Amino acid sequence: MTFAIHAEGLTKRFGDNQALAGVDLAAREGTVLGLLGPNGAGKTTAVRILATLLAADSGQATVAGFDVRTDPRRVREHIGLTGQYASVDDDLTGTQNLVMIGQLLDLRGVEARRRARELLEWFDLTEAADRMAKTYSGGMRRRLDLAASLVGRPAVIFLDEPTTGLDPSKREDMWGVIRNLVADGSTVLLTTQYLAEADALADEITVIDRGRVIAGGPPDQLKRVLGGQRLSVRPADLGQRDELRRLLAVIGHGEPAEEGRDGLTVSVEGDDVLPDVVAALRSAGIRVTELSLHLPSLDEVFFSLTGRSEAAHQSTDRTTEKEPVA
Amino acid sequence: MTLTTTAPAELSVSAPTTAEGDRPTGPRALRHVLVLARRNLIKTIRTPEQFIDVTLQPVTFLLLFAYVFGGAISGGSRHQYLEFLLPGMLGQSVALGSIALGQNLKADIEKGVFDRFRSLPIARSAPLVAAVIADFARYLLLCVILVGFGYVMGFRIATDPLSLIAALALSIAFALCFCWISVFVGMKARTSGSVQGIMFLLVLPLSFGSSTFVETSTMPGWLQAFVKVNPISHLVGAVRGLMLGGPVGSNLAWTFAWMAALLVVFVPLALRGYARHA
Numbered sequence: 001m002t003f004a005i006h007a008e009g010l011t012k013r014f015g016d017n018q019a020l021a022g023v024d025l026a027a028r029e030g031t032v033l034g035l036l037g038p039n040g041a042g043k044t045t046a047v048r049i050l051a052t053l054l055a056a057d058s059g060q061a062t063v064a065g066f067d068v069r070t071d072p073r074r075v076r077e078h079i080g081l082t083g084q085y086a087s088v089d090d091d092l093t094g095t096q097n098l099v100m101i102g103q104l105l106d107l108r109g110v111e112a113r114r115r116a117r118e119l120l121e122w123f124d125l126t127e128a129a130d131r132m133a134k135t136y137s138g139g140m141r142r143r144l145d146l147a148a149s150l151v152g153r154p155a156v157i158f159l160d161e162p163t164t165g166l167d168p169s170k171r172e173d174m175w176g177v178i179r180n181l182v183a184d185g186s187t188v189l190l191t192t193q194y195l196a197e198a199d200a201l202a203d204e205i206t207v208i209d210r211g212r213v214i215a216g217g218p219p220d221q222l223k224r225v226l227g228g229q230r231l232s233v234r235p236a237d238l239g240q241r242d243e244l245r246r247l248l249a250v251i252g253h254g255e256p257a258e259e260g261r262d263g264l265t266v267s268v269e270g271d272d273v274l275p276d277v278v279a280a281l282r283s284a285g286i287r288v289t290e291l292s293l294h295l296p297s298l299d300e301v302f303f304s305l306t307g308r309s310e311a312a313h314q315s316t317d318r319t320t321e322k323e324p325v326a
Numbered sequence: 327m328t329l330t331t332t333a334p335a336e337l338s339v340s341a342p343t344t345a346e347g348d349r350p351t352g353p354r355a356l357r358h359v360l361v362l363a364r365r366n367l368i369k370t371i372r373t374p375e376q377f378i379d380v381t382l383q384p385v386t387f388l389l390l391f392a393y394v395f396g397g398a399i400s401g402g403s404r405h406q407y408l409e410f411l412l413p414g415m416l417g418q419s420v421a422l423g424s425i426a427l428g429q430n431l432k433a434d435i436e437k438g439v440f441d442r443f444r445s446l447p448i449a450r451s452a453p454l455v456a457a458v459i460a461d462f463a464r465y466l467l468l469c470v471i472l473v474g475f476g477y478v479m480g481f482r483i484a485t486d487p488l489s490l491i492a493a494l495a496l497s498i499a500f501a502l503c504f505c506w507i508s509v510f511v512g513m514k515a516r517t518s519g520s521v522q523g524i525m526f527l528l529v530l531p532l533s534f535g536s537s538t539f540v541e542t543s544t545m546p547g548w549l550q551a552f553v554k555v556n557p558i559s560h561l562v563g564a565v566r567g568l569m570l571g572g573p574v575g576s577n578l579a580w581t582f583a584w585m586a587a588l589l590v591v592f593v594p595l596a597l598r599g600y601a602r603h604a
């Protein structure tokens with residue numbers, strides 16, 4: 001088995017802040033590794049070490065078969081990096097941005113322009129190709145940034161929170177793009193704060209928190225540990241709340257929990273549970289104003305993994321909301 | 327209840343190393359630098375306010391000094407002062423003009439643009455060298471504007487056009503060495519805004535504590551000692567000699583020595599600052 005990305009015992013300290021405290025990562029060739037964690041968990045630090053931008057204090061890592069510490073130049077020949085904040089050149093047009101990268105990768109002028117055209121088309125930026133990047137929307141900048149990291153057809157691609165700040169429909173578009181990358185045979189390391197995103201894209205998920213790996217495995221396995229999906233229901237008539245609670249206790253696992261002011265939530269297994277729920281509600285005569293099936297939030301994940309209450313993450317979560325759409 | 331990834335059975339196989347893709351050398355490295363320099367030029371041209379410090383600012387200084395102080399300083403002969411002042415202004419302007427370079431580099435790093443460059447298989451020094459080379463265009467513009475405007479005000483060289491060209495070439499060459507201080511400060515400063523503050527603290531004493539504006543014989547002894555070693559004084563002395571006639575040899579030699587010293591000290595420092603940038 002060949003690993004396109006393999007890291008053991010990575011540590012990194014900034015002042016007295018231990019950003020990474022011994023992280024192991026492994027991604028097989030042609031797969032997506034999801035690195036899931038809240039703000040400040042150490043995701044960006046890990047990516048920067050693997051992309052040769054930062055030296056680890058200890059531990060070792062190979063990317064595309066080359067040691068990031070002793071052979072950074074060769075690593076750089078095989079990677080594409082899309083950082084957490086789009087690093088496109090505002091004063092250059094979309095085309096100029098991509099042609100420049102192509103030329104730095106030693107493509108001849110004609111080739112670099114052809115590759116730029118190809119990528120702009122793929123990322124639906126042809127119309128904006130000759131406009132300066134500073135006129136682009138947040139989503140367009142992300143796409144241009146991603147395109148820039150693909151110019152050299154890298155074998156290993158690092159995507160640091162590629163969808164943070166995008167609205168939901170744009171997020172789905174980006175997921176499609178990422179799926180295509182893997183279909184082309186690339187290996188992707190994707191960092192994210194959303195379990196749903198890791199679930200949708202990753203073959204393996206590594207969950208990190210405060211610089212440590214706290215869980216890992218294929219999404220299905222991880223979801224089983226985390227208690228599968230959450231079913232949220234809000235009754236139309238509050239008088240039926242207790243009746244609803246009894247019903248949910250039968251359908252789901254464990255005791256239903258309060259959610260919001262008068263909603264109830266319970267964990268359930270399987271994606272096809274919704275029709276059964278609707279049928280059960282109808283035969284019991286319970287009308288609802290809200291019914292949804294979703295993956296647990298990162299907070300819920302962390303609660304089930306660490307037992308720590310979400311309050312521990314609240315301060316960081318608030319910064320997440322404000323994160324610029326860069 | 328922690329799941330862990332199964333320990334990998336074997337480590338990844340190291341691919342055989344080939345000669346291809348080693349440290350970029352010669353023509354390849356030069357090509358990278360030129361591609362990046364072109365980027366810097368495009369950026370500069372698209373943001374015209376980037377030109378203020380090499381056009382309007384030196385011209386304003388020239389006007390202010392010539393008309394406000396000119397009469398007083400040279401006992402009434404404004405024209406005579408202009409002859410003295412203009413070659414001096416070249417030295418001050420290139421020093422001031424170098425400040426923007428460090429600021430822009432720091433801004434690029436803050437924006438993450440350099441992260442992309444650092445993840446590419448190009449020489450680490452390429453983005454910095456490129457920025458310095460692209461700055462050449464700004465210094466050239468500065469020289470043309472300053473001397474051109476001086477001519478409108480009545481400045482005339484006393485030597486020949488070749489000497490004038492030599493004087494301008496010397497100023498630009500000096501600028502390309504001096505600006506590595508700005509690059510270094512750009513790598514070390516915490517924000518691009520603070521680059522300006524630090525550089526002003528350095529450039530103002532250097533440019534005013536020199537023979538740029540007044541004859542050094544009017545200064546107290548300790549200041550004269552400083553002026554004597556000040557690289558700007560030597561540059562200005564050499565430029566004056568080339569434009570107005572008179573001996574240049576010693577000033578020229580000192581200017582070259584300073585240029586070499588600036589490169590030897592600040593290029594490695596700047597590159598190291600850049601490499602360490604987390």
Ligand SMILES: Nc1ncnc2c1ncn2[C@@H]1O[C@H](COP(=O)(O)OP(=O)(O)O)[C@@H](O)[C@H]1O
Nearest residue numbers: 014017019038039040041042043044045046604
């Ligand atoms: N350059 C740096 N200097 C000091 N502290 C840093 C630096 N980069 C990251 N950190 C700190 O390291 C920790 C991990 O950060 P990061 O890797 O950016 O987390 P994530 O990407 O998961 O949000 C945070 O506490 C952060 O404040």
Ligand SMILES: [Mg+2]
Nearest residue numbers: 043044045084
């Ligand atoms: Mg991050």
